Amino acid sequence: MLVTPFVVVKKLAALPLDAGFWSVVSFSVLRIGLGFLLALLTAMLLAAFAGRFRLVEVMLSPYISVVKSTPIASFIILCLIWLDARSLSVFIAFLIVLPVVYTNVLQGIKSTDPKLLEMAELFEVGWWRRLRYIYVPQISPYLVSACSVAIGMSWKAGIAAEVIGIPDGSIGEKLYEAKVYFSSGDLFAWTVVIVVISILFEKLFMSGLKTFLTRREQH
Amino acid sequence: MDIEIKNIYKSFGDQVVLENFSARLKEGQVTCIMGPSGVGKTTLLNILMGFMQTDSGEILGVPAKKSAVFQEERLCESFSAVTNVRLVCSKEPCTEIIKEHLSRIGLKDSMYKPVSELSGGMRRRVSIVRAVLANRDIIFLDEPFKGLDEGTKESVMEYVKANIQDKTAVMITHDPDEAKTMCGDLIYMGEGKNHD
Structure with a gap:
């Protein structure tokens, strides 16, 4: 049942030579990446509103708690009723990333130095400048740490959604097939592919994010 | 237009900081506020800047456009x-x-x-x-020269003086020499009873 590491390495080396490999990888990368980015933008927007209006925070609080504590498998099965299997991983990645980023960014907003905000109030600093010079530097560490955690989570949840939804031409489908045919070699090889893509995605995104935030802090 | 502070009262719990305090801050002049620590100078400035409300009394004529050097740089x-x-x-x-x-x-x-x-x-x-x-129309200076060495302080005082000429300014200081150099008017706040 269990293959040797040598067989896994052989399978792994053969995978990129397969004609369908890159389209399978891009299918999952695009969807999980899209879900992550949509969640990132939505979470930042919601956190900004919640930071500004206490009522929004109170109203969102039960939804965020429910999303945080509900098993992801329940969401996946529930969403399969309404969603096409091909777009399921987008939504599930979105769902898993949203509360992590929202909670962290809101925490960052709340910990903004009130004395700096008083200064901005007194000097009548406009909202755009407040955002750029006061809030963004304050939120940056919270955002970086949230993204670092959420990227890995989005990959785990996104692939789980694909394994249950089995959309054609996805990494999840390949894992499912490996399970059906008891092919532990394929299972390990695809798992390594997922881990590598997830790490690459994290490294690329985090270095881009850090560069963006550092540039904003120059001058 | 002068700033009129009429019988203001401010307390934090049981601690009364400003009791029946009145003063007039002349337009186009630097008014210095002096007094021992904890007597309510910064509280008064915070009230004038709009960061705090008085418990009673009224303040008239504070310009809307304000500027400040805070006690911490912010x-x-x-x-x-x-x-x-x-x-x-x-x-x-x-x-x-x-x-x-x-x-x-x-x-x-x-x-x-x-x-x-x-x-x-x-x-x-x-x-x-x-x-x-x-x-801006008014500038609040809360111990603006604190932490400057003597040589620098002198040149910075000259810089401030030259740049706030004819502007309404309120300055808190503990240093009589600073007050002498910078201020047209002086308000001394003593413990218990604050007066003009």
Whole structure:
């Protein structure tokens, strides 16, 4: 049942030579990446509103708690009723990333130095400048740490959604097939592919994010 | 228009900080507020700046457009001195003007460093230039020269004096020499009973 590491390495080396490999990888990368980015933008927007209006925070609080504590498998099965299997991983990645980023960014907003905000109030600093010079530097560490955690989570949840939804031409489908045919070699090889893509995605995104935030802090 | 402070009262729980305090701050003059620590000078300034409400009494004639040097610098730490000054300028003055002002008070070589890397005295000077170039109708100065060495203090005082001429300003200080150099009017706040 269990293959040797040598067989896994052989399978792994053969995978990129397969004609369908890159389209399978891009299918999952695009969807999980899209879900992550949509969640990132939505979470930042919601956190900004919640930071500004206490009522929004109170109203969102039960939804965020429910999303945080509900098993992801329940969401996946529930969403399969309404969603096409091909777009399921987008939504599930979105769902898993949203509360992590929202909670962290809101925490960052709340910990903004009130004395700096008083200064901005007194000097009548406009909202755009407040955002750029006061809030963004304050939120940056919270955002970086949230993204670092959420990227890995989005990959785990996104692939789980694909394994249950089995959309054609996805990494999840390949894992499912490996399970059906008891092919532990394929299972390990695809798992390594997922881990590598997830790490690459994290490294690329985090270095881009850090560069963006550092540039904003120059001058 | 003068600023009229009429019988204001302010307490924090059981502690009464300002009791029946009245004063007139003349337009176009620097008014100094002196007195021992904890007597309510900064509280009074916070009330005038609009950060605190009085429990009773009234204040008339405070201009809407305000500027300040706070007791703590309140700078955006990761940004340069130039950016910190530009942040509060409603109509962005030319960067050259900001640079010229920063050079005049000895920050020529440090104006593009993040302010978090500057010394306490340098940060103080950045907050002074910021308050001056904001160009508002009234300027509040809460111990503006605190932490400056004697030589620097003198030149910075000259800089402030030259740039707030004919403006209404309220300055808190513990130093009689500063008050003598800077102020047209003096309010002394003593413990228990604050008076003009």
